[in-house]
């Protein structure tokens with residue numbers, strides 16, 4: 001039977017942007033349908049580290065990260081979706097990276113955001129296995145979170161269905177959108193079901209092909225394909241928190257605001273694989289002891305997304321593993337699994353928002369920060385959409 005109910009909002013795509021947009025609209029008392037092409041979301045939102053790190057965001061965007069921390073915290077109090085407050089550490093391996101950590105610590109102080117400098121001894125004592133040969137100092141953010149992304153998004157959707165009357169339509173591909181009945185929108189699915197709504201929000205991640213593909217051709221958008229690895233469970237080693245290396249310090253948006261950033265980068269001689277494959281090394285341990293290690297970045301314009309291919313390059317994984325071993329001692333480096341993930345991002349902007357005929361809204365291309373900024377950003381975006389800002 002065709003669903004004929006009219007919703008206040010239809011959200012297309014159940015990743016972090018779509019699911020949390022649905023969440024905020026439901027909190028405003030709106031009726032919401034969430035259409036997801038798979039049974040469960042299975043793109044960027046479940047392929048990431050699960051690092052929730054406002055410290056990596058530009059100062060403009062930290063407010064969204066902080067709002068996300070609040071939202072995640074409130075959700076975790078209702079239902080355990082694997083949120084852990086073990087903090088984040090950026091580990092410096094040379095004098096230049098140490099300088100950036102000190103400058104960032106000053107910026108944090110000015111912003112009133114909690115961070116602590118740890119000397120080598122304190123950092124290695126806190127992070128089991130961190131090598132003294134790598135670590136010079138660390139900058140620690142005690143209030144930041146991590147989660148298991150595969151668990152998190154399913155929990156959030158289940159919670160919204162059970163407790164907030166979200167109408168979730170899995171295995172439902174939104175294939176077309178039309179204006180009908182005056183100014184009401186009509187979404188047509190792959191099974192020719194029809195969904196009616198006053199407002200449509202498209203959060204389709206890197207899957208641009210189906211809905212308004214011409215719009216994505218016009219925008220300066222690109223996709224990044226990341227390679228990820230996960231070890232077998234560590235027997236004894238407990239690495240609490242998100243660990244980001246010197247290469248991350250050199251790459252993350254927040255550090256670009258440090259006074260010495262440009263000088264530091266101009267002195268830096270990058271290994272060609274670091275440069276060509278955008279490699280920086282991060283670690284996050286899951287509750288069962290497995291350690292996620294990544295990542296690399298292979299870019300293509302959105303219109304040429306297929307050029308990213310489907311291969312996992314062994315050379316890139318070998319290099320990341322080599323670098324990871326310089327940073328930590330683990331009980332085992334045996335891998336349990338490897339995978340890739342793709343996210344979309346704007347060139348020269350933080351996120352893509354577009355509105356078509358005042359009814360169809362596009363929210364996309366939040367880049368590598370969606371887990372951190374997504375829940376907070378969608379709070380403001382949805383409130384604005386419903387005139388509540």
Ligand SMILES: Cc1cc2nc3c(=O)[nH]c(=O)nc-3n(C[C@H](O)[C@H](O)[C@H](O)COP(=O)(O)OP(=O)(O)OC[C@H]3O[C@@H](n4cnc5c(N)ncnc54)[C@H](O)[C@@H]3O)c2cc1C
Pocket residue numbers: 012013014015016017018035036037038040041042043044045046047048049050051052053172173174175203204205206207210211226227228295340341342343364365366367368369370371372373
């Ligand atoms: C490997 C990797 C590591 C990362 N690590 C981190 C991290 O540690 N911290 C962090 O903050 N960020 C991280 N990110 C970034 C973060 O994962 C993304 O910014 C975020 O998940 C993007 O969410 P999204 O909802 O826009 O897209 P997606 O998660 O891609 O969701 C889009 C959804 O839309 C659905 N869809 C598409 N088209 C249709 C259609 N026509 N009809 C119905 N459904 C449709 C798809 O099936 C999909 O579920 C990482 C990303 C990757 C790839």
